[in-house]
Amino acid sequence: MNDGERYATVSGPRQLRWAEDAPVDLPAPDGVVVDITYTGICGTDVHGWTDGHMLPPAVFGHEWTGTIRAVGDGVTGLAVGQRVVGGVGPACGRCRQCVAGHARQCDTVFAEANGVDAAAPAHGAFATRVRVAARRVLPVPDGITDVEAALVEPATVTFHAVRRVGMELGSVAVVQGAGPIGLLTAQHARNAGAGRIIVSEPSEARRAAAQRLGFTDVVAPDGLAPLLQDVTGGLGADVLFECAGVASLLQPSAELVRRGGVLALLGFPLTPSTVSYGDWQSRELTVIGSLAYNHEDFVGTMRAIAQGRIDVAALHTGTIGLSDLDGMLAELDSGRSTHAKVLVDPRA
Template sequence: MEALVVESPGRFEVREVEVPRPGRLEVLSRVRAVAICGTDPHIIKGDFQGFWPKAFPFTPGHEWSGDVIAVGEGAEHFGWAVGDRVAGTSHAGCGVCRKCVEGRYNVCENYGRESVHRQYGHYTQGCYATYVVHSIKSVFKIPDQLGYEEAAVLDPAAIALHTVRRGGVQAGDSVAITGPGVMGILVAECAKATGAGRVIVLGRGARLSKVRELGYETVDVSRGDPVAAVREITGGLGVEVALECAGAPESLQWCVAMLRRGGRCAVVGIPLSGVALPIQKMVLDELEVVGVRASAGEMTQVMPLVVDGRIRVGALITHRYALRDFAEAYRVFTERVDGALKVIVQP
């Protein structure tokens, strides 16, 4: 089969590799669509080398959909069969540690121990390939109404819903979102779908125009102090919830600064350096800052919201390429050519 193989940081090619075989409680799938994730370029460039992945050569990719073509031992007892249409996600928790038992398999305490845990496309072989093996914990059957391309975006949509949950968004809340990329837009859609009163997206340039086109209130951060702008449009009070999707230290600082007293900030963007936060203000105003890692149970929950159009994943898909043209897909995605948002790769 064909697979994208990253030989060393920044050096990759699409070449022939052996088809993997499904083990116990795993399925082998024919991959139909893969969405390029913002994390993929970091993995390819070696920004998290030694961790994601543990070593090169490596095949990344974790946002995908396809068809089950072989079922490993025991998977049939859980209702899996050849022909199932599926969408994949990256985390397969051990299922036994305290966090997994509590349903928080995204923070499994056996993370990284490959004998009992997987994170596909991060440290376990990913899906930029004709076929991929996944644990049955990491594949979800998709409804007939959902096409493969939309289904490949279910993983980030699930992360967006998890972000909104971690932010504690309540009906009627004012919610600010930093980072108008795919994750920011999906988070805005989920905030609206779960009852936010107002959704304000902060950013700049073409991506912010896209957000405006989708009907959101926006703040252009290139036009003066964004914190002051958010305070002004919220009667001087700030927002109940801020959701940080940019991964930049500065935008996390804005998020904390624009919270209303008692407010909460959930952070899904991963800053590559430390960030100074105003601890005194956080103590005295009872502000909360919480992390968000992937999703935990939201893959299934997000499907009806995508099917009925409340989460418009189709509006985010801008480009399509064959797997053999991955280099071009990667360039268009990383250089944001022609307003690229979600770029789909078809093995």
Template sequence: MKALVYTGSRSVEVRDVPAPQPREGAVKVRMAYCGVCGTDIGIYSGKHPRAQAPLVLGHEFVGRVEQSVEGSRFAEGDRVVAYPLISCGHCHPCRNGTPHVCANLRLIGIDRDGGMTDHQWIEESVLFKVPDSLSDEVAALVEPLAVVVRTLHQARFALLQSAVVMGAGPIGMLTAIVLRHAGASNVIISDVDPGRLALCQELGFETVDVRNASLVEHVEAVTRGDGVDTVFECSGVESAALDMTKLVRVGGTICLTATHKSPHAMNLIDVNFKEITLIGSRVYTQTEFGSALALAETLAAELRKTITQVVPLSDAAGIFDMIAAPSINTVKILVDCQS
């Protein structure tokens, strides 16, 4: 069968790979679509600390149960998405109800072969049935949507609060969409990519192109110097770490949605003097993953607009060149695993 395989730093290939073998408690899932994530970009660049070649990429997938086991809660033909986190069950977080931040956390598509292939055997304990009303394409966005559900929970975002989203990548754009659905009074989203900002404007969001305008000055003007209630840092870039404390009001909240890959300077004086709550957010719980699946039904029309390219698996070796090309506006790329 065919699969997109990470073969080494800045190298991926569409290869014939051996069919995976059945596992106890697992069902055979024929993949439909798999999303390309920032984590996949990190793996491709050779910078992910755990991903080892050869590896079938992909943890944002939707598929159809092709073979189940006796007594399974899934029938052949059921469409499913998978909670891709693998926790050890023994560490302090696992023993105390937070296995999503397991000290030994592993993921499908990073620590074992993922979904950019014809099929995989997936433990039925992590599968969620996709409602009939939800398309395969939008169902492939449930995993990144779960990241957003978690970050809003961590920020304790409340009705009619205002927000800045720093970064209009897939997670930033989904964050803005969910914030509006959650009753935000105003959402401002910033980025350097004109194509992504244009899509944000099409979706009805206030945008700031930080290549030629100051986000800090814009927020000061809009809020009359008060700042917004919550800043969601979704960019992971160094300049954002220094600016984010200037954007939030006294007593406001900054939620680190993006993972900053190296230490960055930030203004801790602001944290003290403005009594800012600074909180991190990492992946999601199984409950939040289920909530994201339900939310996807409600937001399907808006979510579909963030899918900018669908690439056949046979051509998927070029997806990272597409992402890097300035002339190609990419937000969320899906791999069609059956073409």
């Protein structure tokens, strides 16, 4: 491969457009150029590829790590050769949310997380190189491997969700779905002090992955209600983390939560859901939606990885080259893949 910049974008339903530009090392004054080491394939990437138009260009390939190639003249605290992950900047202090005192809901950070801010890169990191604003990269601690760094972003999504819930110590928590998001959520919930964690997952391979991570209460969906009945004496879960993103599961999931408990929504359904408003109201459920993350969530996640408090490398089940991306997206969309998290190595 020459030193040009090669990258993939979605051009239509199940279609990729490949482009190769001449190498340009000059970043914006407040930006950096990063050589990509690995990019993780996310369920969002798969949905965006199958749909053909739902994702902003910067989001297709948003789980990435790399090495800084060039630094803009106005950038401080970053250096050429430094390992970084893609993320979001600190609260801006200027948007309506920040000015109103709601810095955790900063509009600038939310736009960055969704790839729609004014400085969003022209394409994501299914690429050999990306140019991004310096505020969007975070240095990788020495104790984190490149593979672990490539998994920081999904681990941060789940860190953010568990942090938002703020569960009480000793809580009975249910994690519904044991894909990458569910397995990471379960680990963060364990760190957050859950007293007992039940993982529900239809796939035998994913149930085995949960057990390898040290979770013992791992069941198929039809075994969840009986086990929860036994564990809680019929009371229900203190917290249920819905990580499957299946619209039809929303009301049945809520019914597994005790009166006054918490339903936390991480999975993102692509179709409307039907729920019982009266049920949620009469049982005084707290429903917490979670999307993306804040800058401080990245910092906390990398600390947890560096200290061995969560195992992200266990989710890595394969590495492919850029030229294999189309085929892997099709495999992951088929529902028959045994992969958990696949990384793309643009050097392969």
